[in-house]
Amino acid sequence: MxxxxxxxxxxxxxxxxxxxxxxxxxxxxxxxxxxxxxxxxxxxxxxxxxxxxxxxxxxxxxxxxxxxxxxxxxxxxxxxKGFERKLTLVGVGFRAQAAGQKLNLQIGFSHPVVKDMPAGITVTTPTQTEILIKGADRQVVGQVAAEVRAFRPPEPYKGKGIRYADERVVLKETKKK
Missing domain, CATH: 3.90.930.12 (Ribosomal protein L6)
Structure with a gap:
């Protein structure tokens, strides 16, 4: 067994x-x-x-x-107890703002990105570059965090993007002539 x-x-x-x-x-x-x-x-x-x-x-x-x-x-x-996932925004001018059940992201695009939260999920932004996603269902919390991260995953050269708080991004060296 x-x-x-x-x-x-x-x-x-x-x-x-x-x-x-x-x-x-x-x-x-x-x-x-x-x-x-x-x-x-x-x-x-x-x-x-x-x-x-x-x-x-x-x-x-x-x-x-x-x-x-x-x-x-x-x-x-x-x-x-509940579950939570913490995301951080890395990049000049990147900021997040929680407004009720919506998360407004300014992540370097020409337009703001708005993500609606499903029922049972709460989102808070302790600072402009931190996102805290909480809920009772572990699978839904992880899925919402993955969807938010997918808007702008960390790029390998400068590390800019949305990453999990405990994620380490290995940076690549730029191409030499």
């Missing part, structure tokens, strides 16, 4: 987990998340923790048990 799938998911105080037919709903302080349960996996709740087990002895069920366990752990962590 998968080593990850064997570990129980501890459910903290203030988080409610409901397992119905083939759907799991996790509710907490930061919202509610739901996910369908794969038919190769069985999920049960015992004494403040969730246990994931493969439905049969196939390799696919074994692999899926680890995947479902990781997804459940992310759901529980998301509704209790």
């Amino acid at each position: 998968s080593r990850v799938g064997k570990m129980p998911v501890v459910v903290p105080q203030g988080v409610d987990v409901a397992i119905k037919d083939d759907q799991i709903v996790v509710k907490g302080a930061l919202g509610s998340l739901s996910r369908p349960v794969h038919n190769l996996v069985k999920v049960k709740s015992e004494g403040g923790s969730l246990l994931v087990a493969p439905a049969d002895d196939s390799a696919a069920a074994n692999a899926m048990s680890g995947t479902v366990r990781a997804l459940l752990a992310n759901m529980v962590n998301g509704v209790s």
Whole structure:
């Protein structure tokens, strides 16, 4: 059996987990998340923790048990603590401004770039060159951060662009005559 799938998911105080037919709903302080349960996996709740087990002895069920366990752990962590991604803007005149559910970017184009945030995602700009994306669903937070970064990914010669806060850009040497 998968080593990850064997570990129980501890459910903290203030988080409610409901397992119905083939759907799991996790509710907490930061919202509610739901996910369908794969038919190769069985999920049960015992004494403040969730246990994931493969439905049969196939390799696919074994692999899926680890995947479902990781997804459940992310759901529980998301509704209790939340997830965040920090982006930084590098470049002269590059700036960001959060206005409600919209992110306005001035990143060297002739026009401003406006990104609408999906439901459940909040965006803040502590400074003009920092963007903080927060939410309960880890996958959505990461996807929104990737979409914002894709507007102007860091270029390899000067390093200008939008990058993750922990990202290191390796600069290339310019062409010599």
